[in-house]
Amino acid sequence: MPQVLFENVKLNNTISLNNRILMAPLTRCMADDDLVPTDDMVKYYAKRAKAGLIISEATIIRPDGQGYPNTPGLFTHAQIAGWKKVTDAVHAEGGKMFAQLWHVGRVAHPYFFDGEVLAPSAIGVEGTVPRMRELTYQTPKAVTQEEITQLVADYAQAAVNAIEAGFDGVEIHGANGYLIDQFLHYAANQRTDEYGQTPENMSRFALEVTDAVADRIGADRVGLRVSPGAYFNMDGDQRDRAVFDVLISALNSRNLAYLHVGIFDDAMEFEYLGGSASAYLRSIYKGTLVGVGSYTAESGAEAIQNQKFDLLAIGRPFIANPDYVEKVKAGQAVKEYDESMLATLD
Numbered sequence: 001m002p003q004v005l006f007e008n009v010k011l012n013n014t015i016s017l018n019n020r021i022l023m024a025p026l027t028r029c030m031a032d033d034d035l036v037p038t039d040d041m042v043k044y045y046a047k048r049a050k051a052g053l054i055i056s057e058a059t060i061i062r063p064d065g066q067g068y069p070n071t072p073g074l075f076t077h078a079q080i081a082g083w084k085k086v087t088d089a090v091h092a093e094g095g096k097m098f099a100q101l102w103h104v105g106r107v108a109h110p111y112f113f114d115g116e117v118l119a120p121s122a123i124g125v126e127g128t129v130p131r132m133r134e135l136t137y138q139t140p141k142a143v144t145q146e147e148i149t150q151l152v153a154d155y156a157q158a159a160v161n162a163i164e165a166g167f168d169g170v171e172i173h174g175a176n177g178y179l180i181d182q183f184l185h186y187a188a189n190q191r192t193d194e195y196g197q198t199p200e201n202m203s204r205f206a207l208e209v210t211d212a213v214a215d216r217i218g219a220d221r222v223g224l225r226v227s228p229g230a231y232f233n234m235d236g237d238q239r240d241r242a243v244f245d246v247l248i249s250a251l252n253s254r255n256l257a258y259l260h261v262g263i264f265d266d267a268m269e270f271e272y273l274g275g276s277a278s279a280y281l282r283s284i285y286k287g288t289l290v291g292v293g294s295y296t297a298e299s300g301a302e303a304i305q306n307q308k309f310d311l312l313a314i315g316r317p318f319i320a321n322p323d324y325v326e327k328v329k330a331g332q333a334v335k336e337y338d339e340s341m342l343a344t345l346d
């Protein structure tokens with residue numbers, strides 16, 4: 001049994017976790033048509049409450065943040081009430097839960113809302129919406145500074161809504177090629193104003209969102225997920241490194257609950273980062289780092305022991321094994337994940 005995983009950890013004066021295993025955020029596309037969490041989602045999360053911390057599936061902060069069918073929201077009373085049932089059930093099982101706050105930026109599709117697709121620059125992504133192959137991605141509109149101010153305010157309001165919904169905190173989704181990440185990479189950001197062109201400018205939006213959210217709910221309750229290595233909905237550029245150098249150094253003084261790497265396989269190396277995304281973050285970030293990406297309990301525990309990161313997030317194996325934590329603790333074999341498992345919410 002990888003003992004290090006089962007230690008209690010104090011993230012700060014506000015939040016302590018029963019163990020070092022986090023349930024990674026996992027989009028399931030199973031909210032109802034008003035993007036309200038369902039009773040099946042209540043059961044799904046409650047069954048996984050033995051995780052030290054559950055991070056919810058990515059949850060949109062406002063209608064134009066949507067790029068996939070039936071992803072939940074946190075901007076209506078019904079959505080807040082739906083999430084309250086989820087967090088109550090998780091708390092009743094002794095668990096803790098953060099909401100992952102999401103705006104997909106240029107990966108949005110107006111099929112899901114009335115309005116324009118917004119992004120840092122008018123540079124589209126190739127391809128079509130998963131599961132809805134007839135919907136081709138559009139060229140987005142470059143956001144104005146006024147729209148940026150509104151987006152920052154909307155992230156902060158969604159964080160307040162998350163606390164009202166009973167979440168213990170929020171994880172700002174700054175990873176995987178979505179809106180915040182689009183500001184951080186040259187491939188998606190060609191702005192010429194104070195949000196583009198230099199590392200300081202390109203990291204501004206991410207820091208403004210982080211600060212606005214922390215101002216409203218307290219930095220102790222805020223995590224941030226970032227993908228310094230571009231791998232999904234985004235092309236990497238060696239100049240991106242300098243942007244993340246500035247961003248991650250600036251985060252050191254923010255006293256967040258944690259920083260979480262966004263990646264599918266942490267064995268992936270990025271030339272411009274000089275290695276894996278997690279090793280790069282560890283080299284700059286002084287606070288609690290969450291590792292993820294194709295780890296088993298054993299390989300994750302070893303990485304923690306070798307101080308590669310402090311907490312381990314587990315994604316796909318948690319879909320396959322609602323009782324992942326109990327199984328690992330008992331030394332039992334875990335069931336293999338299979339994509340067909342995405343069809344149902346067990």
Ligand code: FNR
Pocket residue numbers: 024025026027028056057058100173175176225262263264265292293294295313314315316317342
């Ligand atoms: C994901 N991942 C993901 N990441 C994120 O930040 N927000 C999300 O909503 C989702 N949704 C999602 C859905 C599905 C079906 C998969 C497989 C993945 C990425 C996830 O959090 C994690 O980083 C990866 O799955 C890698 O970890 P594992 O699965 O190898 O433990």
Ligand code: 8K6
Pocket residue numbers: 027058068130231232264
């Ligand atoms: C975050 C919302 C996504 C909707 C759910 C689908 C996720 C399924 C997994 C997609 C896999 C993409 C992985 C790309 C990684 C390439 C690494 C070389």
